[in-house]
Amino acid sequence: MSKRTGKIFQWVAIALLVVLAVVLINRYGMATLQAQVERMGVWAPIGLFALRFSSVVIPALPGTAYSIAAGGLLGFQQGLVVVCLSDLLSCSLSFWLSRRYGRSLVGRLVGKQFMDRVDRLSQRHLERNFFLMTAFLMTGFFDFVAYGVGLAKAPWRKFFPALILSIAISNPPIVAVGASVLEGGKILLFLALFGVFVLSLIAGWVRRKEQPVEIEQR
Template structure:
């Protein structure tokens, strides 16, 4: 039988490798072409690059086993902060909503087929935390790296969409800008964007720590 902690560690390593590989690839392209020329070529491709990033991010949320953070960095680096943030936020809003409704209407069986047996335990654990009873805890969980699992788990509860939607919107507005700004700031040389992104990511790390601590207490 698979060890959940080992699987979680493997997922973390794969996510890190995906982010590192994608970031390295973008850096190589930027050094070779220059950010201005690279973005000019992106503009020549029209909607295909934004659409591609949207599809990748959307899929990585609906299928939580796939890493999605790298696409936020990619969106910021190739599309700039404003357009990149818009693409990521729309992708998150639609994909998280889809995950919620799939879980709500089709139940645990479909969720298991979508994400696999190895990840369904995490969904069950989150469902048992009764996140729907605490709006701020639910919002905090949606701002962490396991927000994709949270959408499925909340859908399995009796939480109405009218209560889930504000938490989802708030989490998207707060958690996405720092990561997209990091991608944009790294390749634009923008000290303000970089400073904002680092402060934002530090804040998200604190929120993640608080959320994990409260979830552990609620589980005891």
């Protein structure tokens, strides 16, 4: 599968998820969906945790979709806890795997079409600049960043604080987008959109900083 085909597949998958969510809400209503989630009990957050975790360790679908789903189905607080915990564990695992086993294992996990992203990120020497590493981890390709920093043999004591800071800043606005649908709060929606706007500015700044090496954001 080519990079272009993979990117098209990702956007199609996002569109299908959005359409499915709209159809379900229109057909059953938000209250009914909430009741279904409540009947699932602990399996609802576990399922979303597993989906988000797997999308980071084995990049396939954009993880943003699962963050929005977590906020929409679980509410802001519980959804944020699930997403943050998933990102913390999955990115830590990705970092450890790449540092422990190197390119051969990473290539099998991310796929050959995405391995060049990991290689180029590892060549950026992000471990030398804490704030630049944090900024990269706040973007949509943070899963590749975790692998790339691990391949660069960055020390754990530098990576982990950057990971925590990036998760604390970047996850709340995305989860709040989904939660605003569930909770119907205009203030929450405004803050969510403002946070997403700030994240887009950070992503644009990161793109300028990493040139001339070009990395596609998923």
